[in-house]
Amino acid sequence: xxILLFFGKSFGFSSNLRVICAACGAGKNVKxxxxxxxxxxxxxxFVVGAILGGWISSEFLTNGxxxxxxxxxxxxxxxxxVSAPGGLQPDEIFSMGALFSAKGFLIMLIGxxxxxxxxxxxxxxxxxxxxxxxxxxxxxxxxxVIGFFIGGLIxxxxxxxxxx
Amino acid sequence: MSKSEAxxxxxxxxxxxxxxxxxxxxxxxxxxxxxxxxxxxxxxxMKDYQGNPIIFTPKEMSVPRYIIGGTIFGLGWxxxxxxxxxxxxxxxxxxxxxxxxxxGALAGTYLYGAIKDKLPH
Numbered sequence: 001x002x003i004l005l006f007f008g009k010s011f012g013f014s015s016n017l018r019v020i021c022a023a024c025g026a027g028k029n030v031k032x033x034x035x036x037x038x039x040x041x042x043x044x045x046f047v048v049g050a051i052l053g054g055w056i057s058s059e060f061l062t063n064g065x066x067x068x069x070x071x072x073x074x075x076x077x078x079x080x081x082v083s084a085p086g087g088l089q090p091d092e093i094f095s096m097g098a099l100f101s102a103k104g105f106l107i108m109l110i111g112x113x114x115x116x117x118x119x120x121x122x123x124x125x126x127x128x129x130x131x132x133x134x135x136x137x138x139x140x141x142x143x144x145v146i147g148f149f150i151g152g153l154i155x156x157x158x159x160x161x162x163x164x
Numbered sequence: 165m166s167k168s169e170a171x172x173x174x175x176x177x178x179x180x181x182x183x184x185x186x187x188x189x190x191x192x193x194x195x196x197x198x199x200x201x202x203x204x205x206x207x208x209x210m211k212d213y214q215g216n217p218i219i220f221t222p223k224e225m226s227v228p229r230y231i232i233g234g235t236i237f238g239l240g241w242x243x244x245x246x247x248x249x250x251x252x253x254x255x256x257x258x259x260x261x262x263x264x265x266x267x268g269a270l271a272g273t274y275l276y277g278a279i280k281d282k283l284p285h
Binding site for chain 1: 166167169171172173174175176177178179180181183184186191194195198199201202220222223224225226227229230231232233234235236237238239240241242243244245246247248249251252253254255256257258259260261262264265266267268269270271272273274275276277278280283
């Protein structure tokens with residue numbers, strides 16, 4: 001984040017989604033995407049870096065251990081049908097089998113839709129609001145983070161038990 | 165991000181169940197370091213590499229936009245266990261299923277752009 005500021009930029013991940021939409025030509029139909037997206041290509045480097053970082057980490061840095069979450073979480077998740085961790089992600093949602101089932105596919109698609117729509121509506125995601133915004137003591141960012149938690153808590157405690 | 169397990173669906177579930185300090189530690193550390201850096205940059209009026217002053221654009225004040233938008237984002241975050249950054253890391257990690265969520269996020273962004281004038285801000 002400091003490096004981005006040094007280069008005269010700001011730190012936020014979800015704005016890349018808008019840049020990609022614009023780069024694909026969405027500006028022709030929708031005014032929101034009609035801006036000089038080429039000036040934002042620096043931010044796309046961050047995406048490339050994140051993908052590369054994920055690959056390096058899985059190829060060279062991982063020992064294949066399961067994520068060490070608390071016992072209470074494991075028990076809660078088992079009650080709604082998610083097995084204890086065998087890696088970083090649950091097979092019930094992230095395996096190829098889940099992806100090719102209607103439910104698994106819809107979870108990813110609808111979850112993604114809400115993330116894309118919500119982050120643009122709120123003007124930022126975890127990096128833009130929770131990290132950059134709170135660092136700069138921005139009240140709007142605090143409101144947005146409260147919103148993140150309202151949504152997250154509703155999904156975790158009220159909706160997930162029915163979905164999974 | 166993958167080494168800190170912030171990209172794990174399990175960790176996000178744990179966070180929303182308030183059953184471990186893990187994610188709060190990661191986000192909290194980032195905010196504290198960010199706040200110190202922001203404070204120092206403002207205090208000493210630091211310049212970027214081209215010599216322009218570093219400006220922090222204040223976020224526009226509004227309540228409905230942040231609460232509604234934030235809540236929709238939170239629903240998706242808890243469901244897929246990923247926000248936009250970790251989505252990219254997951255893809256690199258080889259969790260191909262996340263590509264569907266990335267497609268969804270692009271579609272969601274487009275949808276917002278298409279109907280934003282009809283939404284309360």
